[in-house]
Amino acid sequence: MTELWLIGIGTGAPGHVTLEGQAALREAKAVLIPRKGAGKEDLAHLRHAILRAAGAEARVIAFDMPVRDPDLPYQQRVAAWHDAIAERWGVALADVPEGPVALLVWGDPGLYDSTLRIAARLSPPPKVRVVPGITALQALTAAHAIPFNTVNGAVMVTTGRRLRDHGWPEAAETVVVMLDGDCSFRALEPEGLHIWWGGFLGMPEQVLDHGPLAEAGPRIVETRAAARERHGWIMDTYLLRKG
Amino acid sequence: MTELWLIGIGTGAPGHVTLEGQAALREAKAVLIPRKGAGKEDLAHLRHAILRAAGAEARVIAFDMPVRDPDLPYQQRVAAWHDAIAERWGVALADVPEGPVALLVWGDPGLYDSTLRIAARLSPPPKVRVVPGITALQALTAAHAIPFNTVNGAVMVTTGRRLRDHGWPEAAETVVVMLDGDCSFRALEPEGLHIWWGGFLGMPEQVLDHGPLAEAGPRIVETRAAARERHGWIMDTYLLRKG
Numbered sequence: 001m002t003e004l005w006l007i008g009i010g011t012g013a014p015g016h017v018t019l020e021g022q023a024a025l026r027e028a029k030a031v032l033i034p035r036k037g038a039g040k041e042d043l044a045h046l047r048h049a050i051l052r053a054a055g056a057e058a059r060v061i062a063f064d065m066p067v068r069d070p071d072l073p074y075q076q077r078v079a080a081w082h083d084a085i086a087e088r089w090g091v092a093l094a095d096v097p098e099g100p101v102a103l104l105v106w107g108d109p110g111l112y113d114s115t116l117r118i119a120a121r122l123s124p125p126p127k128v129r130v131v132p133g134i135t136a137l138q139a140l141t142a143a144h145a146i147p148f149n150t151v152n153g154a155v156m157v158t159t160g161r162r163l164r165d166h167g168w169p170e171a172a173e174t175v176v177v178m179l180d181g182d183c184s185f186r187a188l189e190p191e192g193l194h195i196w197w198g199g200f201l202g203m204p205e206q207v208l209d210h211g212p213l214a215e216a217g218p219r220i221v222e223t224r225a226a227a228r229e230r231h232g233w234i235m236d237t238y239l240l241r242k243g
Numbered sequence: 244m245t246e247l248w249l250i251g252i253g254t255g256a257p258g259h260v261t262l263e264g265q266a267a268l269r270e271a272k273a274v275l276i277p278r279k280g281a282g283k284e285d286l287a288h289l290r291h292a293i294l295r296a297a298g299a300e301a302r303v304i305a306f307d308m309p310v311r312d313p314d315l316p317y318q319q320r321v322a323a324w325h326d327a328i329a330e331r332w333g334v335a336l337a338d339v340p341e342g343p344v345a346l347l348v349w350g351d352p353g354l355y356d357s358t359l360r361i362a363a364r365l366s367p368p369p370k371v372r373v374v375p376g377i378t379a380l381q382a383l384t385a386a387h388a389i390p391f392n393t394v395n396g397a398v399m400v401t402t403g404r405r406l407r408d409h410g411w412p413e414a415a416e417t418v419v420v421m422l423d424g425d426c427s428f429r430a431l432e433p434e435g436l437h438i439w440w441g442g443f444l445g446m447p448e449q450v451l452d453h454g455p456l457a458e459a460g461p462r463i464v465e466t467r468a469a470a471r472e473r474h475g476w477i478m479d480t481y482l483l484r485k486g
Contacts, residue, residue, distance in 0.1 A: 008381070015264075018262075019257065110389065110391040111391045112391075112392060128388045132377045133381065135381065138351045145373045146359070149354065154401035154402070155399070156398070156414065157398045158414075162395070169399075169412070171412040
């Protein structure tokens with residue numbers, strides 16, 4: 001089996017692509033591109049623009065993303081979906097014996113992304129190379145020009161679901177929340193917390209807000225709903241800090 | 244006062260530089276470069292190579308890093324040192340009224356880095372722009388081709404000192420440790436923990452190791468000491484995961 005290269009391309013700004021990422025796209029023999037990306041159709045043209053900017057001449061292999069079975073329980077549904085994606089990748093990889101085959105991954109392939117877990121399902125397992133990318137963590141703190149951590153402080157990177165279920169993690173001064181479709185900061189007692197929020201980070205549609213959670217929270221709920229309505233989807237992240 | 248641009252350039256691989264970073268270096272009127280970088284003299288030539296690769300024609304303003312006063316207590320020593328650095332930046336910024344002035348920052352300007360805090364000391368405060376960079380978090384997980392987080396899991400990003408003082412943070416499946424000069428993983432009960440370690444991430448000198456903490460830990464202590472001896476310095480990071 002050929003090599004599989006997972007290339008982090010950042011959060012949607014063409015400028016987030018690294019020189020290593022561009023070089024890898026030029027060296028790849030084929031690039032696997034989903035015809036639809038989880039409802040984010042706005043992003044499809046960005047992948048092609050990134051390939052052009054890199055001067056990539058790789059063969060583009062488009063594949064249809066399988067559909068998730070709504071009748072399965074959550075864990076099984078995701079597992080079955082990953083199996084189905086892996087099967088489609090396997091077919092494409094077998095078709096490019098001269099490899100390597102590249103995949104463009106939003107953000108970084110390691111951060112709240114399934115790509116590595118899907119690649120691990122392939123049989124025989126391909127040699128996997130990961131090219132690191134700019135994550136939403138850095139895009140968020142850069143957009144607000146704030147530090148990720150307090151001096152010598154700890155940062156918890158977590159999900160909206162966990163924030164709702166477990167509250168503020170005791171050992172952290174800072175919490176960054178990913179994968180939150182539900183403004184889960186509403187589950188926290190806002191007193192003493194500050195929020196920095198960003199949607200469409202790095203893209204022309206970027207929206208930012210920040211302030212004491214008690215004041216900025218309700219504003220962000222509205223801004224998020226309006227932006228989601230306008231674009232049909234939204235990807236957002238936020239950082240919460242004590243004091 | 245002119246604009247100050249903090250440009251994240253990644254962990255030492257020229258390929259970590261982003262297209263946005265390159266463009267910013269080309270647009271900057273001057274680049275502030277320390278003559279010595281915290282004992283990491285190996286890296287001085289890298290800054291110049293990055294400027295050349297970007298096609299930057301900015302004026303290079305070299306400045307001597309002030310010396311930390313060993314007689315002061317830790318917090319005061321760092322504060323006085325940041326004051327002194329800010330003073331030198333202020334002089335250079337005043338000299339480039341046509342701005343913007345750029346600084347090359349290892350990793351990302353927001354992650355365990357003092358640059359934003361030093362910039363906040365400038366008077367009058369410059370307009371600060373942050374260009375996000377590849378962090379050691381991504382360079383580490385990419386080098387090992389592992390995910391940063393478990394599925395829906397939380398990750399605590401912390402320091403060696405805190406790991407020693409507070410032990411394993413209860414709410415996290417994964418812990419990433421930065422700024423650890425002391426192999427603080429030795430303070431943990433290794434049973435059930437796995438470590439992925441990397442030194443000089445992204446550089447030709449890169450060293451990696453991983454395994455169950457009980458076995459890999461002592462090996463890493465030795466490898467780290469030998470690499471540090473050989474190069475005169477080391478910058479390393481590691482990820483610990485349960486199960």
